Amino acid sequence: MTRNASNQHGGRRPGAGRKPGSGPYGEPTRPVRVPVSLVPTVRSWLTNVGRHRAQSFTRSPTVLPLPLYGSRIAAGFPSPADDHQEDSLDLNAHLVKHPAATFFVRVEGDSMTGAGIHHGDLLVVDRALEPKPGDIVVAVVDGELTVKRLEARDGRLWLMPENPDYPPLEIREGTEFLIWGVVAHAVRSF
Amino acid sequence: MTRNASNQHGGRRPGAGRKPGSGPYGEPTRPVRVPVSLVPTVRSWLTNVGRHRAQSFTRSPTVLPLPLYGSRIAAGFPSPADDHQEDSLDLNAHLVKHPAATFFVRVEGDSMTGAGIHHGDLLVVDRALEPKPGDIVVAVVDGELTVKRLEARDGRLWLMPENPDYPPLEIREGTEFLIWGVVAHAVRSF
DNA sequence: TTTTTGATTAATGTATCAGAAATCAAAAGC
DNA sequence: GCTTTTGATTTCTGATACATTAATCAAAAA
Structure with missing residues (x-):
């Protein structure tokens, strides 16, 4: 006992003591092994989310x-x-591999759904790519812009749809035909 | 020495020993204190970060x-x-609407082909978007990363595939569930 | 050539510990 | 009477220690 008669502060307080849930998270913690490189991320998240418990659905973060x-x-x-x-x-x-030769086109129609190209998709078209059979190309046929798969059969070119509801398009002798470029990517938005 | 003359297996191997980086994270770990209720969440997240590498949006676009x-x-x-x-x-x-909150994930599997999301597609995922019913989300369910459409029925959450070959996934009482983000776009490459 | 096996080293989960933090209420000060 | 002080009490967290598991090695055995 280091207390003297002129200093009676402090002393027993039955029921004193920190109460459970008084920490920053409102509950006890347990150690979890975290890869060294992710420690800052996890700590930061715990600081920002774990304490505020912002939740949008049910009780899950x-x-x-x-x-x-x-x-x-x-x-x-x-x-x-x-x-x-x-x-x-x-x-x-x-x-974009070739910026000077790349442009975008918005898809209209569903002739290429089998290839994962849908109405409304944004196509990334590259003019610098050499079109070859099997490529999906953006082309003008008789003044109409179209997206099809290029095929070569019997010395002729064909523009093949990838949807059975559409007929193959043969490029004939007098057909006005021009390839704009090769489709490199299709972007679908939700 | 418990070896006898008829059993000479094993023994010194200079240079033997577990190599650094041989654990599931490829690096050492440190204990981090996590609130008890968030332990499953953090664990599942760590498991999937290590297994399904995601890419963040560049900081200098x-x-x-x-x-x-x-x-x-x-x-x-x-x-x-x-x-x-x-x-x-x-x-x-x-x-990319929210650069700091955007990341990319490569699709594995074909459970969402009905929504135009195919195996190998690159998903643009936005963490800043508030998930709501009807959104396509990237989520972790019982430790497994998945891409599905979020639905709310009868006060319950469901993760709906868009391919009849896959069953709907109900989020039940004990299900470990968290949403990584909302899918904003899917990029298909040819 | 392939498998076995004791030795070797890293990694992980849990236990332990020291110090910090929060709480209590009687004593002290005003 | 009201407010502040203060030792005791209890919880909490970060760090460290420790036991067990996992991965690696290469000579011996099959």
Whole structure:
């Protein structure tokens, strides 16, 4: 006992003690093994979501954020300006090989649904690609723009639909036919 | 030494020993305190980050406006001065509404072909969008990453495939469920 | 050539611990 | 009487320790 007669502060308080649920999360915690590189992400999420318990459906958290830089880091933390990692993607760089020769076309109709091209899709068309049989091309036939698969049979060219409701289109002697480019990608929006 | 003369297996192997990075995450782990109720969520997330690599949107997106052409062209090859050019479009700006909250996932399987999402497609997933019934979402269910359409029926959540070969997935009382984000676009490459 | 096997090393889950944080209420100060 | 102080009490968290599991090695055995 270090208390003297002139100092009687403190002392037993039956029932004193920190109450359960008084921590930042309102409940106890358990240690979970987290890969070193993801520790900051998990901590940050726990700080922002775990405490506020923002939820959109039932009691489950909506989203656990993916790391902006999730690559395996040998040592240290990534620099915020460090973007040269396989985990980041630029759509232009990824989808446009020849910028000067690329354009977009919106799909109308459903003649190519078998190829996963649907009405309303946005096509990325590359004029720099050499059209060859099997390619899906954007072409003008008798003044009409169309999207079909290019085929070569018996020395003739055909534009093949990928939907049985549409007939194959033969490119004949007097047909006005022009290929605009090769379809590289189709973008579907929801 | 418990070995006898008729059993000489094993023994010293200089250089033997488990190699660094041989665990499921490819790197060491550290214990992080997680609220008890969030432990399953964090675990499932860690499991899937390690198994299904996702790519984040670049932090320094390029700007590349390219021509978007209309569907009706009378004749001739499109040129920059062509009257029929409707607009120009930059893929990054057009497809990514919330750069910091966007990531990409490659589709595996064909449970959503009815929605035009096919095996191998690249999904643009937006974490900033509030998931609501009818949205196509990327979700984790009992530790498995999946892409499905979110539905709400009778006070319950369902993850609906868009291919009759697959069963609907009901989110029940004990189901570990969390939504990673809402699918904004699907990119098909040829 | 393939499989076996003790030795070797990394990784993981759990236990433990020290210090921090929150709570209590009588004593002290005003 | 009201507010502040203060030692005791209890919970909580981050870090470390530890036991077990997992992965790797290569000579010996099959």
